Amino acid sequence: MEIWINPACSKCRSALTLLDAEGADYTVRRYLEDVPSEDEIRAVLGRLGLEPWDITRTGETVAKELGLKEWARDAASRDRWIAALAAHPKLIQRPIITADDGTAVVARTDEAVRDALSR
Numbered sequence: 001m002e003i004w005i006n007p008a009c010s011k012c013r014s015a016l017t018l019l020d021a022e023g024a025d026y027t028v029r030r031y032l033e034d035v036p037s038e039d040e041i042r043a044v045l046g047r048l049g050l051e052p053w054d055i056t057r058t059g060e061t062v063a064k065e066l067g068l069k070e071w072a073r074d075a076a077s078r079d080r081w082i083a084a085l086a087a088h089p090k091l092i093q094r095p096i097i098t099a100d101d102g103t104a105v106v107a108r109t110d111e112a113v114r115d116a117l118s119r
Contacts, residue, residue: 001116003107004031004044004096011108012095018113026097031089038079038086044096045082047104052081055093055106062088 003019003026005012019026029036036044045052053073057063066084068091071077085092097112098104099119107113 001026001100002029002098003027004029004036004092004094006030006032006090006094009094014110015095015097015107015113018110019117022114022117024117031092031094035089036086036092038082041082041085041092044098044104047098047102048096048106049103050106052078052085055096056081056085057091057093060088060090063091 001024003012003015005016005028007013007030016028041052045055048055051073053068053071056068058068063069066088068084071080093106093108095107096104097107097116099116101119103119105112105116107116
């Protein structure tokens with residue numbers, strides 16, 4: 001299992017604390033430093049069963065600068081969103097846990113972390 005985190009994020013720290021308490025075997029990816037490629041983002045989206053706009057932090061300053069709230073949310077715009085996430089990883093919702101069964105979850109709650117652990 002891998003968890004994408006921003007160490008400054010309280011939700012990420014909480015997820016790590018719970019993973020440690022459960023004795024989980026996981027790898028940490030500091031995605032702001034080890035930026036995922038567009039292909040990696042596509043793969044995680046497939047595992048999540050979500051679209052790129054579903055994991056985009058639209059309240060971030062860069063999102064406002066890019067005008068993301070105005071971008072179309074359709075198949076034709078999908079690559080544009082993915083390119084924005086790869087170019088500006090701060091836009092990626094966190095933490096994301098890739099579970100051992102090939103799925104993934106956005107682990108913003110203890111319940112979501114436990115869900116990933118149960119897979």
